[in-house]
Amino acid sequence: MSWEELSIRTEGLTRVFRPKRREARGQRREIVALDRVNLAVERGELFGVLGPNGAGKTTLIKILATLLAPTSGRAWVAGVDVSENPWEVRRHINMVSGGESSGYGLLTVEENLWMFSQFYGMQSGEAKRRIKELLEVVGLADRARTKIYHLSTGMRQKMNFARGFLTDPEILFLDEPTLGLDVQTARTLRAYIRDWMDRHPDRTILLTTHYMYEADELCDRVAIIDRGKVLACDTPAALKRTLQREAIFRLRVAALADPKALFQGVTGVHRFTHAARDGCVELDVVLGDENAILAVLGGIQRAGGQLLSLEKREPTLEDVFVRLVGRGLGSGEGAGA
Amino acid sequence: MRRRTEWRIFWRTVVGRAYPRVIGLQRERSWVFFDVALPLLQVTAFVYIYRAIQAPPEFTGFVVLGGAMSAYWLNVLWSMASQLYWEKETGNLQLYIVAPTSRMAILLGMALGGIFATTVRALGVIAVGTLIFRVPMTVTSVPALLAVFVLTLVALYGLGMLMSSLFLLWGREAWHLANLLQEPVFLLSGFYFPVKALGFAVALVASFIPITLGLDAMRQLLFPQMMEGLKFLPVGYELAALSVLGIVFLALAHQALRFFEDLARREGRLTLRGQ
Ligand SMILES: Nc1ncnc2c1ncn2[C@@H]1O[C@H](COP(=O)(O)OP(=O)(O)O)[C@@H](O)[C@H]1O
Ligand SMILES: [Mg+2]
Numbered sequence: 001m002s003w004e005e006l007s008i009r010t011e012g013l014t015r016v017f018r019p020k021r022r023e024a025r026g027q028r029r030e031i032v033a034l035d036r037v038n039l040a041v042e043r044g045e046l047f048g049v050l051g052p053n054g055a056g057k058t059t060l061i062k063i064l065a066t067l068l069a070p071t072s073g074r075a076w077v078a079g080v081d082v083s084e085n086p087w088e089v090r091r092h093i094n095m096v097s098g099g100e101s102s103g104y105g106l107l108t109v110e111e112n113l114w115m116f117s118q119f120y121g122m123q124s125g126e127a128k129r130r131i132k133e134l135l136e137v138v139g140l141a142d143r144a145r146t147k148i149y150h151l152s153t154g155m156r157q158k159m160n161f162a163r164g165f166l167t168d169p170e171i172l173f174l175d176e177p178t179l180g181l182d183v184q185t186a187r188t189l190r191a192y193i194r195d196w197m198d199r200h201p202d203r204t205i206l207l208t209t210h211y212m213y214e215a216d217e218l219c220d221r222v223a224i225i226d227r228g229k230v231l232a233c234d235t236p237a238a239l240k241r242t243l244q245r246e247a248i249f250r251l252r253v254a255a256l257a258d259p260k261a262l263f264q265g266v267t268g269v270h271r272f273t274h275a276a277r278d279g280c281v282e283l284d285v286v287l288g289d290e291n292a293i294l295a296v297l298g299g300i301q302r303a304g305g306q307l308l309s310l311e312k313r314e315p316t317l318e319d320v321f322v323r324l325v326g327r328g329l330g331s332g333e334g335a336g337a
Numbered sequence: 338m339r340r341r342t343e344w345r346i347f348w349r350t351v352v353g354r355a356y357p358r359v360i361g362l363q364r365e366r367s368w369v370f371f372d373v374a375l376p377l378l379q380v381t382a383f384v385y386i387y388r389a390i391q392a393p394p395e396f397t398g399f400v401v402l403g404g405a406m407s408a409y410w411l412n413v414l415w416s417m418a419s420q421l422y423w424e425k426e427t428g429n430l431q432l433y434i435v436a437p438t439s440r441m442a443i444l445l446g447m448a449l450g451g452i453f454a455t456t457v458r459a460l461g462v463i464a465v466g467t468l469i470f471r472v473p474m475t476v477t478s479v480p481a482l483l484a485v486f487v488l489t490l491v492a493l494y495g496l497g498m499l500m501s502s503l504f505l506l507w508g509r510e511a512w513h514l515a516n517l518l519q520e521p522v523f524l525l526s527g528f529y530f531p532v533k534a535l536g537f538a539v540a541l542v543a544s545f546i547p548i549t550l551g552l553d554a555m556r557q558l559l560f561p562q563m564m565e566g567l568k569f570l571p572v573g574y575e576l577a578a579l580s581v582l583g584i585v586f587l588a589l590a591h592q593a594l595r596f597f598e599d600l601a602r603r604e605g606r607l608t609l610r611g612q
Contacts, residue, residue, distance in 0.1 A: 062605075062608060065435050067435065067607050067608050068602060068605050068607070069599075069602045069603045086602075087437070090435060090436060090437040091437045094435065095431075095432075095435050097428075100431075101427060101428050102428040102429045102431075103427075103429070104429075106360065106364050106365060107356075107357050111356070111357075111360070114353070115353045115354070115356055116353075116436070117353075118349040118350055118352060118353025119346070119350050119353060119354075119436035119437075119438040119443075120346065120436060120437060120438070121342065121349050121437075121438075122349070147364075
């Protein structure tokens with residue numbers, strides 16, 4: 001793949017935030033939000049950036065969308081250097097963030113969308129037609145004439161989502177587009193993203209998320225990022241294959257006092273995570289060999305735990321993340337199936 | 338081809354950004370009270386002071402005109418100068434930046450929308466004011482009056498555009514700054530009396546705010562006899578000065594936008610943290 005065919009490329013991309021003087025009294029520490037990030041996203045890819053809160057996902061999108069300058073390193077979007085020629089980059093992109101609260105409260109949903117379409121020079125008639133279509137898709141058609149200060153947060157988010165696709169961008173940045181949405185809505189939006197990519201094979205989407213399920217289901221390739229560093233980058237299947245030699249069990253255990261100390265001295269346990277759920281403890285245990293499960297069960301018994309269920313399961317991107325980082329994504333399955 | 342696309346985007350942006358201000362006028366009716374009744378109250382107070390000291394009836398006209406023009410100053414302060422800062426707080430600014438459009442077009446749209454909405458208010462103040470207080474007006478030259486009015490607005494909103502990028506950088510202090518500027522300008526620009534009363538030097542400094550010259554020129558054109566001894570500068574000079582101010586402010590605004598946008602991008606201040 002030659003460089004010209006890449007939609008997005010970064011080379012040693014780094015962004016450091018220095019605390020403002022006023023805030024700095026407590027800590028004068030610099031925050032390295034992005035740390036020498038190298039990425040190459042091909043045209044036509046739905047590329048995911050998966051990482052926990054504070055990993056640097058939004059910082060990456062802001063730089064690529066010309067909203068923030070890198071401290072060092074370079075980035076190209078549609079073949080154009082974002083620092084040298086931000087005006088040219090903007091002809092090719094659009095951006096939606098899950099948490100944004102844009103628009104004017106006094107305007108209706110369709111008026112707001114129309115206004116933003118004008119900043120891209122769209123013809124009014126064409127814009128209105130597409131707005132109607134997109135509002136159908138995101139399930140907001142019956143609110144087209146509602147002023148947006150009457151909308152719930154979820155509805156505003158659907159409107160913003162529609163805004164991203166309205167201008168038919170060559171490269172679209174979606175920053176946690178399903179953040180905080182209900183399961184049904186999140187599913188609708190994901191289906192639309194996939195469908196749009198299928199219908200427009202020459203378009204590119206860079207999507208960030210901290211929902212591993214979303215990255216797994218949706219993305220052609222995923223970069224796993226933590227503390228500003230890209231730790232792995234591949235297709236979800238290939239990432240999960242790195243765990244193939246291991247066996248993963250999910251156990252639910254009641255009456256377990258101290259899950260942290262559970263497997264001290266138990267051989268064959270590579271790593272495990274635990275979470276309190278519905279009054280019991282849910283353990284995800286990764287074993288080098290599935291026979292080690294017997295030792296695990298023995299350990300639970302010795303700790304006075306009461307086994308409620310045991311299930312062998314396929315590896316997920318969360319497991320990949322835990323292996324790379326040593327802790328979970330901390331999101332649960334918020335946007336899960 | 339590219340030029341044509343750019344112009345298309347420019348003008349559509351102007352119309353798009355003016356739209357919420359125009360439509361807002363119709364949807365948010367409370368302005369009738371706040372923006373017509375309240376200024377009239379202020380005007381009334383001055384009218385009665387002038388009557389009490391038996392000033393000539395033209396002074397009532399000075400005050401009504403000042404009251405009407407004060408609406409533009411408030412609009413520039415609160416809806417132009419502090420606007421980009423608000424836009425950043427609400428998350429709109431980042432969408433303006435990401436769009437392939439000109440920042441000047443966004444500001445021009447805001448200005449034109451604001452001028453339209455404010456003109457409705459100003460006309461309200463003038464209509465009600467002249468009716469109630471029976472102001473004796475003689476329009477000497479409609480073209481000159483129009484020219485002064487238009488040039489005043491160009492310079493004033495140019496100043497507003499310039500201030501908006503400065504205010505963007507000052508962030509939260511912008512609000513205090515706008516508050517701080519509001520009243521002194523009412524005094525300095527001579528909203529309620531001919532500015533010459535402050536002395537030539539003060540009037541010259543106050544001319545930095547285009548309304549000062551605009552008001553003086555409009556008063557000369559509407560109340561020629563009365564202003565004979567009270568005028569600050571001849572109308573021609575004031576017209577020329579307003580033109581210069583307009584060009585300078587617009588050019589500076591254009592430069593300042595670029596400069597501050599780059600600076601804000603480097604410092605991470607174009608967006609809210611975590612959004
Ligand atoms: N404007 C800023 N000033 C200081 N620190 C910031 C700023 N923006 C982000 N950060 C810090 O940079 C890191 C990465 O943030 P962000 O890119 O928002 O992460 P994510 O989107 O993955 O949650 C975090 O530690 C965050 O606190
Ligand atoms: Mg984020």
